Amino acid sequence: xxxNGRWAQLRGLPRIEGHRRGAVSxxxxxxxxxxxxVRALTLYAFSAQNWLRPPDEVAMLMQLLRDYVIDxxxxxxxxxxxxxxxxxxxxxxxFVREPLEALKRDSAxxxxxxxxxxxxxxxxxxxxxxxxxxxxxxxxxxLNSEDIDEERFQAAMQTHGLPQLDLMIRTSGEERLSxxxxxxxxxxxxxxxxxxxxxxxxxxxxxxxDSFRGRERRFGRTxxxxxxxx
Ligand code: FPP
Numbered sequence: 001x002x003x004n005g006r007w008a009q010l011r012g013l014p015r016i017e018g019h020r021r022g023a024v025s026x027x028x029x030x031x032x033x034x035x036x037x038v039r040a041l042t043l044y045a046f047s048a049q050n051w052l053r054p055p056d057e058v059a060m061l062m063q064l065l066r067d068y069v070i071d072x073x074x075x076x077x078x079x080x081x082x083x084x085x086x087x088x089x090x091x092x093x094x095f096v097r098e099p100l101e102a103l104k105r106d107s108a109x110x111x112x113x114x115x116x117x118x119x120x121x122x123x124x125x126x127x128x129x130x131x132x133x134x135x136x137x138x139x140x141x142x143l144n145s146e147d148i149d150e151e152r153f154q155a156a157m158q159t160h161g162l163p164q165l166d167l168m169i170r171t172s173g174e175e176r177l178s179x180x181x182x183x184x185x186x187x188x189x190x191x192x193x194x195x196x197x198x199x200x201x202x203x204x205x206x207x208x209x210d211s212f213r214g215r216e217r218r219f220g221r222t223x224x225x226x227x228x229x230x
Contacts, residue, residue, distance in 0.1 A: 001026070001044060003172025003196030016060040021198035023064050027072065030115055032202040034079050036209065040114040040162050044180050048088065048122035062096050065119070069099045076103065080112035086158040087121030116162060123182030130156045159184055167212045169205075171197045189215050 001022055008018030026043060033041045046061060053061075076083055083103050092100070100117075133156055137143035143152075154160060165184040168177070173194045177185060191208045193200070218226055 001197040001200075002170060002174055004198060006172065007196040007198040015057060018196075018198055019057075019061055019064055023068055025198055025200050026068065028202055029200065029205050030072075030081075031075075032205050034081060034113050036206070038113060038209075040116060042086070042116040042118055042159075042162070042165075042181065044118045044121065046087075046119045046121070047179060048120055048125050049179070051091070051120070062093055065092075065117075066096045066099060069096070069103055073099075073103055076107055076115065077110070080110045081107060082110040082114045083107045084114060084116045084161065085119050086116060086126065087119045088125070089119055091120045114162060116159075118180070121180075123177070123179045125179075126158055127183055130158075154183075157183060167191060167208065169193070169208050171195050171200050187217070187219055189217065 004018030004022040005015040006018070007021065008015050011017075026045075029043075030041065045065065050061070051058060075081075083100075085100065085104065089097060089100070100119075130153060134143065134148055134153070138145050159181070162184075165181055165188040168181065168185055168188045169191045170176075170178075171193055173192070175192045181188070189212050191211055193204060193208070195204055216223060216226065
């Protein structure tokens with residue numbers, strides 16, 4: 001969800017105004033995703049590296065997150081959306097963690113869509129953490145190292161409950177992954193748009209989904225093989 005700061009600066013507003021408008025886009029895109037039948041939507045809301053931002057910006061982002069979790073609770077519950085998180089949520093201040101954990105708990109049996117918030121998240125960090133957990137299991141004698149394959153590794157990742165990542169959207173004209181879902185994006189389609197996140201709306205989201213639908217996903221096979229399989 002990139003470009004909040006530049007969106008604000010272009011208008012002579014403080015960066016935090018961009019984040020505030022970004023939170024409005026979050027609401028619109030979550031609603032659109034639910035309506036069109038997306039099974040899972042993961043939002044990169046706060047990276048492990050974002051802690052390095054100026055303290056007042058971090059504080060405002062935390063406040064926005066808390067407001068989001070509290071204000072959206074009824075909509076999330078009414079729409080049968082399961083809220084989960086990835087990342088080092090323990091680092092979040094308790095005024096965010098408490099309403100967040102409560103909503104995760106209360107929405108755990110919701111089934112229509114999974115909304116995953118990546119918070120204090122880093123793709124490399126998550127791979128390292130998974131590796132450490134598997135090493136601990138080997139050390140404890142409950143896992144043989146020869147049994148570690150891609151499936152076993154994925155099962156130990158925080159994203160284990162999510163479907164395969166199909167489409168990754170990045171706004172604001174940047175064309176890189178910036179440590180987001182590195183393992184999971186192996187076969188994801190990438191979609192880049194110049195639009196800053198606060199201007200990213202339902203129509204733009206549908207455009208990204210249409211672009212995804214038009215792509216041929218070969219997973220290493222040839223196009224001809226795919227057409228034969230049907
Ligand atoms: C990146 O834009 C955006 C963020 C670091 C924060 C994203 C947060 C929100 C959209 C609002 C809160 C989230 C939820 C789920 C309610 P940037 O600030 O790096 O933009 P820039 O590259 O233009 O400076």
